[in-house]
Amino acid sequence: MAQLLVLYKTPADPAAFDRHYFDRHVPLAKAIPGLRRYEVSQGPVASPAGETGLHLVAILHFDSVADIQAAFASPEGQAAAADVASFATGGADMLIVETRSL
Amino acid sequence: MAQLLVLYKTPADPAAFDRHYFDRHVPLAKAIPGLRRYEVSQGPVASPAGETGLHLVAILHFDSVADIQAAFASPEGQAAAADVASFATGGADMLIVETRSL
Numbered sequence: 001m002a003q004l005l006v007l008y009k010t011p012a013d014p015a016a017f018d019r020h021y022f023d024r025h026v027p028l029a030k031a032i033p034g035l036r037r038y039e040v041s042q043g044p045v046a047s048p049a050g051e052t053g054l055h056l057v058a059i060l061h062f063d064s065v066a067d068i069q070a071a072f073a074s075p076e077g078q079a080a081a082a083d084v085a086s087f088a089t090g091g092a093d094m095l096i097v098e099t100r101s102l
Numbered sequence: 103m104a105q106l107l108v109l110y111k112t113p114a115d116p117a118a119f120d121r122h123y124f125d126r127h128v129p130l131a132k133a134i135p136g137l138r139r140y141e142v143s144q145g146p147v148a149s150p151a152g153e154t155g156l157h158l159v160a161i162l163h164f165d166s167v168a169d170i171q172a173a174f175a176s177p178e179g180q181a182a183a184a185d186v187a188s189f190a191t192g193g194a195d196m197l198i199v200e201t202r203s204l
Contacts, residue, residue: 041200046198102128102142
């Protein structure tokens with residue numbers, strides 16, 4: 001199993017971010033080939049250390065890291081990635097990890 | 103559902119980190135009350151943007167954010183949190199999120 005974690009930093013206009021994210025970005029992301037499950041945070045992104053500076057975390061599940069790489073290379077993945085630049089005004093960090101359960 | 107994401111930055115001695123993490127920290131963390139599932143990254147923590155500066159990502163699943171807060175307050179959670187300082191020489195960021203599937 002592999003996960004793409006997208007850590008969206010707090011944008012200039014959180015309400016506009018949310019509208020764009022759920023109305024326009026989610027449908028684009030759901031079309032990405034190989035996507036098995038798509039989770040998003042709801043409510044604040046918290047930390048025991050205090051403020052995180054993050055607005056939303058998305059967790060996209062795939063079968064493998066190779067499938068994530070193929071997803072980024074696909075037209076649907078490129079459309080979703082290009083869309084990020086249009087609403088993630090605070091920036092976003094993406095992490096790609098192969099995972100196993102302990 | 104809620105997740106505790108632990109982003110371990112690259113430590114001074116990755117091999118020593120791994121030994122401590124899997125031999126000592128994992129058993130402490132698995133004892134935390136309310137923990138439903140425990141995933142770790144294997145292999146590099148990658149990013150389309152290049153180097154992430156991260157060595158390992160742990161994803162701990164709980165039923166709710168309240169359960170994560172209770173876990174941190176428990177003796178087992180406090181032992182696991184105290185242990186982190188003994189091996190995470192590069193530091194670690196912790197994120198607590200309530201999640202929903204789209």
